[in-house]
Amino acid sequence: MLDKRKFYIDARWTDPVEAKNLEVINPSTEEAFAIISLGTDKDTDLAVDAAKRAFDGWSNTAPGERLAKVERLLEIYKRRAEEMARTISQEMGAPIDMALRSQVGAGAWHMTNFITAFRDFKFVRPLGDHAPDNRIVMDPIGVVGLITPWNWPMNQVTLKVTPALLAGCTLVLKPSEVAPLSSMLFAEFADEAGIPAGVFNLVNGDGPGVGTRLSAHPDIEMISFTGSTRAGKAISKVAAETLKRVALELGGKGANIIFEDADGDAVRRGAAHCFNNTGQSCNAPTRMLVQRSIYDDAVETAKSVAEALAIDVADKHGAHIGPLVSDTQYSRVQDLIGKGIEEGARLVAGGPGRPSGLNRGYFVRPTIFADVDNNMTIAREEVFGPVLSIIPFDTEEEAITIANDTPYGLSNYVQTQDGERRNRVARKLKSGMVEMNGVSRAAGAPFGGVKASGRAREGGVWGIEEFLEPKAVSGWSEESAISE
The missing domain is CATH 3.40.309.10 (Aldehyde Dehydrogenase; Chain A, domain 2)
Structure with missing residues (x-):
């Protein structure tokens, strides 16, 4: 039995404040093969506090420095792809060849596409020829809570974590408690890549516990959630009390x-x-x-x-x-x-x-x-x-x-x-x-829906902008040292 009860908080693997054990089941055998702990409000608060402390430093790093960290993260992800595939296959039942090709492959695809989009990304933009001294400044929104599902774990983790990091946000990730081990492995990748302390944090838990605390937390500026429409509605109601941004990628019936x-x-x-x-x-x-x-x-x-x-x-x-x-x-x-x-x-x-x-x-x-x-x-x-x-x-x-x-x-x-x-x-x-006619959407195209499918737009430039706030500025000096 694998012991995976620690959380990744402030660049350290940390014991839960209170043990709440949960077995992870192999769906091919119906047998438990690992044990995790479900986080509490106290664990969640520790992770949010770490992310809050790290925000000023990370958000003010040069975009090129953030890009270099994500490029290093992608290198590690690719190098340890087979390890990730085995983990996904065991925890959620994807056949091993499909897990490597499609499940793990989707994560590498999204990270690569974000890196490409970010190389030409402008955080300071002219409003238009009619207003030469006006700029739109794109600011990172702040500390974000990311709640991801079990069905395509790395697809969704990379669609949220990568743009959040590139945008300059710090984050707390709550993966599905049904298939959490792939995200814990991803946390190892982030640690190896040298993502600074507090920038990336992971707390396992269920929706009513960690999910609700993240949605209600006053220091979380945004929740990005992928999952059921029912859960998306619940998150929206809880998040409304703090007026945080909520990005929902929900169900479908194509x-x-x-x-x-x-x-x-x-x-x-x-x-x-x-x-x-x-x-x-x-x-x-x-x-x-x-x-x-x-x-x-x-x-x-x-x-x-x-x-x-x-x-x-x-x-x-x-x-x-x-x-x-x-x-x-x-x-x-x-x-x-x-x-x-x-x-x-x-x-x-x-x-x-x-x-x-x-x-x-x-x-x-x-x-x-x-x-x-x-x-x-x-x-x-x-x-x-x-x-x-x-x-x-x-x-x-x-x-x-x-x-x-x-x-x-x-x-x-x-x-x-x-x-x-x-x-x-x-x-x-x-x-x-x-x-x-069987032609897939191209690299950089946004993924998301309307109506009960939510209205998030993940991937490419749109995915990065989800984690940014536009700020209108007049009287901008042409001599500014801030990169446009």
Whole structure:
């Protein structure tokens, strides 16, 4: 049993003020393999105090010095990538090859993109030609609390920690208590990189404990949270008392609109994307909207994808999906599969229970429902498991209406060879992101949504600016020594 009960505060691994042990479970085996401690208000306050003391020094360092520290952090991250992959695989169930390629790879991708964006970043900007003595000065917002999820741990940690550091903020990170060890390993990287004392701090804990204390703390100027819409609402209410900035990246129920002229790989690609990471992605295309003329063939193609998909333990090499992260998540997904059957959706692949030959672990059969009505529970709620709902449509207008008829607005997808239609549909979809014809968003594009998906914008220049406050200044001297 790994003993991971310490917190990283003020550049030291520190014992908790009060022991509140929690076992970390391997979802492939359902066995505990590590023990952490859940922090209390006192632990959180110690971390916030350290970050507050460090803020003046860090925020006033030259941007180039902060950049050098982050570049060193990336070097260490890449060097210890296999160690990180093993940790992620064990704690949240990502198959080891996928953990290295995608889970760890996402973190390196984001850090690299932030470094690129920061090299040309201006903290002092002219207002415009009409006001030559006016400047907009971008100030770091202050001490920030970062609350990250278990499903893509390094994706989200790097999307928050990297821009906060570059912006000049100091921070307290609270990773998910379900999968905390990867973030603790990241804290080791930060220590090795020489991030100054108090600039980066980590306290493990749950939402009602450390999460609530960070959200309410008067010395925290901003909360950046990724997780469920329910938790995002709770954080917003608590944070309102101190009027801090709240950046929320929440759930999704993405529609993948497949028109009759879509390329021949569109359905297969969409189903595979839905099942990636065992369906545990907020931007998964979980509603497949298919034009009626190709609907029957699409259902059969999607069914073949689900039935061909291998499921196995996370430490095994190969192209398979792993378990869900926890017993709680397993029970929820099973309940929603049952709800789909109960409400009359046509089950064409998968269904309740574990896959054949896997009697232990939180494994779920890749499941496809056809003839889904958009008012069914499986079309309204974020399942967060390998469950695809297929919905027929007749016209472009109907497809857009169905796609937008959801509380969420994170990411949608469009498949058609008609360029004018692609552009037209993309503009009408109510979401923060639209990906078309299988082309991923490019480096530096912002990640985030609208409506119940939150309104954060993470990544690139937008991600750095999330941690800055614009200050309007008149009477600026051209002779100022401050770099523009």
